[in-house]
Amino acid sequence: MKSSNIIKTIAQKLFPFITLFGIYLILNGHLSPGGGFQGGVVLGTAVILLFLSYGIEATEQKVKMRCLSILEEAIILFFIFLGILGISTGYFFLKNFLPLGRAGQILSAGFMPLLNLVIGIKVAAGIFGIFYILFKYRGEI
Amino acid sequence: MNPIHFSILLFFIGLYGVINKNNLIKKIIGLTILNGSTVLFFISIGYRENGIAPILSEELSGELMPVMVNPVPQALMLTAIVIGVSVTALALALIVKIYEKYKTLNIQQLLKE
Amino acid sequence: MKNHLPILIIILPLVFSFLILLFRKYAFYLSLTGIFVSLFFLLRLSSKILRGNRIIYHLGGWEGPIGINLVIDGLSFYFSFLVLCAGIFIVLYSLYEEKYSSTYYFFLLLSTSSMLGIIFTGDIFNMYIFYELLTISTYLMIAYLKKGESLKASFNYLIMGGVGLSFFLLGVGFLYALFGVLDISHIAERFLVIFSFNQQMVMVAFALILIGIGIKVAIFPLHGWLPDAHSLAPSSVSALLSGITVKIGIYCLIRLLYHIFCSEEYFFIRTGQIYLILGSITLLFGATMALAQIDLKRLLAFSTINQIGIIMIGFGIGTKAGFTGALFHILNHAILKISLFFCAGIIIKKTGSRLLQGLKGFGRREPLIVLSFTIASMGMIGIPSVNGFISKFIICSAAIEAGFPLIVVIIIIASVITAAYYFKIIALFFDLSETSAKITKPFGGKNASSRIIFGYWPVYVLTGISVFLGIFPKFGINLLEPAVKLILSNFIP
Numbered sequence: 001m002k003s004s005n006i007i008k009t010i011a012q013k014l015f016p017f018i019t020l021f022g023i024y025l026i027l028n029g030h031l032s033p034g035g036g037f038q039g040g041v042v043l044g045t046a047v048i049l050l051f052l053s054y055g056i057e058a059t060e061q062k063v064k065m066r067c068l069s070i071l072e073e074a075i076i077l078f079f080i081f082l083g084i085l086g087i088s089t090g091y092f093f094l095k096n097f098l099p100l101g102r103a104g105q106i107l108s109a110g111f112m113p114l115l116n117l118v119i120g121i122k123v124a125a126g127i128f129g130i131f132y133i134l135f136k137y138r139g140e141i
Numbered sequence: 142m143n144p145i146h147f148s149i150l151l152f153f154i155g156l157y158g159v160i161n162k163n164n165l166i167k168k169i170i171g172l173t174i175l176n177g178s179t180v181l182f183f184i185s186i187g188y189r190e191n192g193i194a195p196i197l198s199e200e201l202s203g204e205l206m207p208v209m210v211n212p213v214p215q216a217l218m219l220t221a222i223v224i225g226v227s228v229t230a231l232a233l234a235l236i237v238k239i240y241e242k243y244k245t246l247n248i249q250q251l252l253k254e
Numbered sequence: 255m256k257n258h259l260p261i262l263i264i265i266l267p268l269v270f271s272f273l274i275l276l277f278r279k280y281a282f283y284l285s286l287t288g289i290f291v292s293l294f295f296l297l298r299l300s301s302k303i304l305r306g307n308r309i310i311y312h313l314g315g316w317e318g319p320i321g322i323n324l325v326i327d328g329l330s331f332y333f334s335f336l337v338l339c340a341g342i343f344i345v346l347y348s349l350y351e352e353k354y355s356s357t358y359y360f361f362l363l364l365s366t367s368s369m370l371g372i373i374f375t376g377d378i379f380n381m382y383i384f385y386e387l388l389t390i391s392t393y394l395m396i397a398y399l400k401k402g403e404s405l406k407a408s409f410n411y412l413i414m415g416g417v418g419l420s421f422f423l424l425g426v427g428f429l430y431a432l433f434g435v436l437d438i439s440h441i442a443e444r445f446l447v448i449f450s451f452n453q454q455m456v457m458v459a460f461a462l463i464l465i466g467i468g469i470k471v472a473i474f475p476l477h478g479w480l481p482d483a484h485s486l487a488p489s490s491v492s493a494l495l496s497g498i499t500v501k502i503g504i505y506c507l508i509r510l511l512y513h514i515f516c517s518e519e520y521f522f523i524r525t526g527q528i529y530l531i532l533g534s535i536t537l538l539f540g541a542t543m544a545l546a547q548i549d550l551k552r553l554l555a556f557s558t559i560n561q562i563g564i565i566m567i568g569f570g571i572g573t574k575a576g577f578t579g580a581l582f583h584i585l586n587h588a589i590l591k592i593s594l595f596f597c598a599g600i601i602i603k604k605t606g607s608r609l610l611q612g613l614k615g616f617g618r619r620e621p622l623i624v625l626s627f628t629i630a631s632m633g634m635i636g637i638p639s640v641n642g643f644i645s646k647f648i649i650c651s652a653a654i655e656a657g658f659p660l661i662v663v664i665i666i667i668a669s670v671i672t673a674a675y676y677f678k679i680i681a682l683f684f685d686l687s688e689t690s691a692k693i694t695k696p697f698g699g700k701n702a703s704s705r706i707i708f709g710y711w712p713v714y715v716l717t718g719i720s721v722f723l724g725i726f727p728k729f730g731i732n733l734l735e736p737a738v739k740l741i742l743s744n745f746i747p
């Protein structure tokens with residue numbers, strides 16, 4: 001699809017702000033509406049914006065699909081590893097084993113920011129992966 | 142009219158879309174409306190009169206907790222929306238392969254072959 | 255470590271499935287290891303469960319109605335044992351059938367893990383999540399080889415499964431609106447009180463859950479996806495779907511309807527009547543449609559609908575013998591149907607045609623496979639000395655005791671029709687009127703003999719187990735005694 005210079009410039013200028021908003025949603029998941037899934041979708045949308053405006057070849061040079069797949073698979077194993085750490089400290093699976101701080105700060109509520117981060121990365125990689133595969137192989141395979 | 146009545150109406154609209162429409166993509170849109178109506182039903186169950194959003198902040202603490210809406214259905218529906226998105230993505234991938242093999246998206250013609 | 259075994263049984267196949275994606279070359283060994291270790295953990299819990307106790311595990315340390323509990327009692331143990339043992343055979347057969355890439359084993363382990371999740375969980379929304387995960391991985395396994403018809407069958411299944419699970423979710427929503435908690439045992443405690451206040455809303459919830467799960471179990475009006483999906487899939491996937499996945503729907507029906515709703519006398523009688531009527535219609539419908547098929551795997555898929563009808567009749571009778579017969583028939587049908595689909599896969603691979611006409615004279619080429627097919631079909635019909643006879647006999651005697659003689663007549667008519675179509679196939683096997691001119695295609699590739707071992711030995715082992723259970727049924731019935739006691743006493747151990 002053809003894209004003009006206006007779209008390319010605006011997309012490039014908007015990309016850091018959308019990414020920042022996505023990271024803000026992920027990190028403040030336990031304090032305000034947001035969390036892993038919402039922030040992950042916003043992050044994925046930011047990358048899709050670049051990929052729709054610049055075409056597929058330029059994005060393929062920046063984001064390698066093999067690294068994305070390995071990241072997706074390894075991050076789930078990290079999630080389950082966090083759960084099993086709950087077992088090893090003597091409590092049940094997925095128990096909150098990090099210290100709970102004061103309500104209202106970012107570094108509170110045990111390991112919930114960490115879980116939100118894991119889910120956010122996985123969802124962003126997943127959403128981008130879906131669009132990439134559907135776009136790249138449209139009708140040719 | 143409550144949100145609950147409206148969600149049942151949307152459920153039947155979605156069901157009509159899945160059953161009666163001939164194009165495959167319209168069936169997927171019907172399925173999405175079906176999922177959306179269930180999400181609306183769950184969230185409207187948790188509503189309390191004059192309730193505020195269930196966010197803990199520093200002004201409210203201790204004794205005078207105001208009435209808040211139920212946050213449990215909202216957390217459950219996040220997962221349900223994720224599942225709906227993945228089923229839609231999978232259905233679209235299948236539609237791409239079906240179109241490439243059969244060159245049509247009309248269900249009556251697909252059933253004849 | 256022994257305390258944490260329930261969650262480890264669910265998590266292990268999941269971990270191994272993601273490890274398969276990372277190390278693609280060792281897909282087969284990792285999948286086999288995952289299922290074996292999970293089965294070993296399950297057997298360590300078996301001594302405590304078979305004495306009648308119940309293990310409850312709180313996820314994340316949150317107890318009571320707030321958190322998610324995992325419950326292992328007699329019923330969960332029985333079904334999870336069935337799932338894991340069948341999973342081993344299916345992984346072994348997959349190696350024979352084709353050189354599948356690692357994503358196939360990934361979906362296989364993912365579906366096993368989600369089945370264990372459905373079986374062990376004690377929370378209705380968690381059951382919906384795992385059920386969706388199971389359904390998504392089966393959509394992908396059906397369409398795996400990307401042939402035109404399997405894509406259409408998978409799309410058909412996707413639409414019907416999506417609508418069915420939306421009905422189920424709406425039913426869960428009604429239950430949550432009525433009771434305020436999501437935990438199954440807490441809902442069962444509060445059921446009688448709330449039923450006396452809002453009768454209509456409870457009945458709507460009951461109807462929605464029955465329709466939603468009924469689409470997955472393929473009861474009569476809602477069975478339309480099953481013949482296409484089970485016949486146009488690869489043979490190992492057909493065995494998984496017909497043998498195990500349909501039974502998971504029956505487990506959900508038992509857990510939700512018998513635990514929550516049937517503590518009330520009114521619901522118990524009505525559920526029994528609905529199951530009897532639907533089961534009889536499904537039974538006759540499946541038998542008659544199977545008689546008219548010319549495609550081998552489609553015939554086996556309609557035979558599945560047939561046997562599901564018998565299981566529903568067994569549950570509908572409502573006495574102890576009825577439940578014993580139905581649960582035992584679940585085990586028998588799983589063993590027999592998996593071995594029948596494996597035989598069908600071997601036949602299709604050797605003769606290259608799926609129609610019944612292509613089976614002429616096959617008995618001369620592979621006598622042992624034909625013998626296994628014959629024994630398995632004897633079990634389906636209900637001839638003595640194979641395990642199918644025992645479970646059908648228990649259900650028929652339970653029907654006579656409870657005063658439903660018409661049911662026995664219906665089961666006997668359906669067994670006669672079953673005999674008709676299975677004997678048609680067996681007669682074609684031994685038909686020597688024209689010699690089949692097809693040459694066996696050479697396998698090609700190395701390790702040809704070992705791949706034959708993986709294909710043939712599961713069939714022989716499954717046939718041996720079915721004959722063994724036919725002669726000594728006590729081993730199977732011991733396994734399900736705690737489950738039957740649990741259903742009859744309304745799940746209070």
